[in-house]
Amino acid sequence: ETGVTQSPTHLIKTRGQQVTLRCSSQSGHNTVSWYQQALGQGPQFIFQYYREEENGRGNFPPRFSGLQFPNYSSELNVNALELDDSALYLCATGRDRATGELFFGEGSRLTVL
Amino acid sequence: QKEVEQDPGPLSVPEGAIVSLNCTYSNSAFQYFMWYRQYSRKGPELLMYTYSSGNKEDGRFTAQVDKSSKYISLFIRDSQPSDSATYLCAMGHSGYSTLTFGKGTMLLVSP
Numbered sequence A: 001e002t003g004v005t006q007s008p009t010h011l012i013k014t015r016g017q018q019v020t021l022r023c024s025s026q027s028g029h030n031t032v033s034w035y036q037q038a039l040g041q042g043p044q045f046i047f048q049y050y051r052e053e054e055n056g057r058g059n060f061p062p063r064f065s066g067l068q069f070p071n072y073s074s075e076l077n078v079n080a081l082e083l084d085d086s087a088l089y090l091c092a093t094g095r096d097r098a099t100g101e102l103f104f105g106e107g108s109r110l111t112v113l
Numbered sequence B: 001q002k003e004v005e006q007d008p009g010p011l012s013v014p015e016g017a018i019v020s021l022n023c024t025y026s027n028s029a030f031q032y033f034m035w036y037r038q039y040s041r042k043g044p045e046l047l048m049y050t051y052s053s054g055n056k057e058d059g060r061f062t063a064q065v066d067k068s069s070k071y072i073s074l075f076i077r078d079s080q081p082s083d084s085a086t087y088l089c090a091m092g093h094s095g096y097s098t099l100t101f102g103k104g105t106m107l108l109v110s111p
Helices: none
Strands: A005-007 A010-013 A019-024 A031-037 A044-050 A053-057 A064-068 A074-078 A087-094 A108-112 B011-014 B019-025 B030-038 B045-051 B054-058 B061-066 B071-076 B085-093 B105-110
Touching: A005 A087, A019 A087, A019 A108, A031 A074, A044 A064, A074 A087, B011 B019, B019 B085, B019 B105, B030 B061, B045 B054, B045 B061, B045 B071, B071 B085
Parallel strands: A010 A108, B011 B105
Antiparallel strands: A005 A019, A019 A074, A031 A044, A031 A087, A044 A053, A064 A074, A087 A108, B019 B071, B030 B045, B030 B085, B054 B061, B061 B071, B085 B105
């Protein structure tokens, strides 16, 4: 158990809808990152938050957005869902934004129909 | 060429075998290297973290990094059926906590 919890665990949406995924950080961790893992692929970096500000972004369009709250919990929002957005969305937290020692939650599995 | 290359497998071994998992990479700026284990429909679990070149041992697991060859390895001794999972290598730049992952190697350990 990493102490990183994500909700919901599974959800089904239709194309064009919007979705919000949530993550609760492990105690003492001040960075939160979101990754997308398509079936049979490694996780792909979406973005990272540090002290409530975006601190890096991968190659994802602006319809992927996020928030980090003062208690270090976080949200990932995806607008105008597309079929290719179907994936496991992983939240990862860390103690230090200068190293890659990240601890992942179990993920939210999104299916877009 | 992808930044991180990893053979997807599956790699099938009998219980008790020594397992060798490998990744190659192209970005010489990578300075820290990790191995994660991921069971089906679960999140990745951090197994090993190494900084720069060298070896690191933790129980049955040994991680090796050869920066001159841009090659990293994970060895599992006395493999167990419970080791059956997908193993992901990941790496990043010093000063940043963004990770670049390989596609993962599926390991199957038969009793």
